[in-house]
Each structure stands twice: as C-alpha cells, then as structure tokens.
Amino acid sequence: MKKKITSSFIIALMIAGITSSSAFATTANGSVVIGDKTFDLAYANDVRNSKEITNAIIEGGAIYVKDFSGNWIDNTTGKIVDASVMPGQGDELTVAQAMNILKTHKGVSNDFNYAEDLYYYTPDDNYLSPTIYSNYKEIKNNYYIFSYADPDGSEADSNLCVNKKTGEIYVIDPSGIFMTLDQKDMRYINSLNPSD
Structure with missing residues (x-):
C-alpha cells in the first residue's frame, strides 16, 4: 500500500512540475x-532520485509545492495557501538546506553532476581572503561557504x-573571481571549445 501511495505521489509531482514549484521564501520557485x-x-x-524522495515522504511532514508564480500549494488539498503560514518564511537557509541546493543544482550542461560531489561546510578554511576580495565582508556574512570534491575525493580548486x-x-x-x-x-x- 505504501508503495502505491509513494508511486501516486511521484506521478502527482510530475504533473505539478508542469505548473508549479516549491518551498520557503528563501527557496526558488519550482x-x-x-x-x-x-x-x-x-x-x-x-x-534516479526516487529512493531519496520516497524516504523523505516516509519520514513524514507536510508537503508543499511552490509554483512558478510563487504560489504555495498544499499537496494534500491542492489549494493555494498563504505564504505567511509557511514554516521558515523569510528565514535564512540552514547549512543543510544550502547543501541540498548544491546537491540538486542542475548545471548548464549534463556534464556537470553536482549530486555526486562531496560537500564540506568550511566557513573559516576556504579561498576567501580580505586581501583578494573587495567584497570579503559581504561574502563572509551573506553566504555559506563549502569546499567540495569529486566522488573519488579529488578536491576542487575553488569554493x-x-x-x-x-x-x-x-x-x-584563489584568483579573486x-x-x-x-x-x-x-x-x-x-x-574546451575555444573560438577561432
């Protein structure tokens, strides 16, 4: 029975995906x-992510979709709900939410698969330097900074x-970009494809 409910939810998400998106004010539409x-x-x-989604459903909690117009939809009723009743409305993302954004990021090409990379929250051990970055304080105060590596453990030369x-x-x-x-x-x- 649980499998049938989960399958039905995935199908509902696919249909909702045509017209809707998600979560809190800090979360992107879609x-x-x-x-x-x-x-x-x-x-x-x-x-490929069905196991993770199924596990999240099984763990429980309310399910909301934020459509591409910014409307919040209660997945149980299908009705639009007021954004003010959404948990975390206007709050900052947590480190865990920020890491999830990295893991679910769809790159500009299928060559980039961020779901497989390893991420480490490194607020004090990173390439951010006040001597290189004129906007050092802004970055330090307004961004979560992560080091990351390929699945084989090869660390990237950026954060x-x-x-x-x-x-x-x-x-x-390190170059200040x-x-x-x-x-x-x-x-x-x-x-990889320099123009002539």
Whole structure:
C-alpha cells in the first residue's frame, strides 16, 4: 500500500512540475518541500532520485509545492495557501538546506553532476581572503561557504558559496573571481571549445 501511495505521489509531482514549484521564501520557485527537506522539482521527478524522495515522504511532514508564480500549494488539498503560514518564511537557509541546493543544482550542461560531489561546510578554511576580495565582508556574512570534491575525493580548486537568503550559488577561487556557478561552468565549456 505504501508503495502505491509513494508511486501516486511521484506521478502527482510530475504533473505539478508542469505548473508549479516549491518551498520557503528563501527557496526558488519550482521546488517541493517534503517535511523539512526542499527539492528542485526536476530533481524530485528524476527517477534516479526516487529512493531519496520516497524516504523523505516516509519520514513524514507536510508537503508543499511552490509554483512558478510563487504560489504555495498544499499537496494534500491542492489549494493555494498563504505564504505567511509557511514554516521558515523569510528565514535564512540552514547549512543543510544550502547543501541540498548544491546537491540538486542542475548545471548548464549534463556534464556537470553536482549530486555526486562531496560537500564540506568550511566557513573559516576556504579561498576567501580580505586581501583578494573587495567584497570579503559581504561574502563572509551573506553566504555559506563549502569546499567540495569529486566522488573519488579529488578536491576542487575553488569554493562554492550559497546565498543565505536567495539560495543562489556562487564560486570563489584563489584568483579573486566571484561568479555564479553557471558562469564558471560556461567558462570551462568555452575553454574546451575555444573560438577561432
């Protein structure tokens, strides 16, 4: 019976994914909140992640979808709910939520799979330096900073920063560059195919 309910929920999420998205004010549109976990709808609807989504459902908690217009929808009733009743409305993301944003990030290319990377919250051991970054204080105060590595343990030569309010992902590295993760990925792709 539980399997049938879970399967029905996944199908409902797929349908909801066409018109809706997720969670708290700090979470992007196009996400689903299951209990205290937030997932991008594309991630939640990907069959490869069904075990994780099923486990979140089994753990329990309310399920809400935030549509692409910013409306909150109660998954049980299908009705729009007032954002003011949402838990965490206007709060900063937690470190766990920021890490989940990294793991569910869909890169600019299928070549980048952030779900498999290893992330370490490193607020004091990172490439952020006041002598290199003119916006040092802003980054230090407004972003969670993570070191990360490939699944084989090879550490990256940069850090990922998740904005505590918006969930936007940025990159810092020893050269002083502060750019979005998608911009970094595009630079890499362009370096593989230099124009003549």
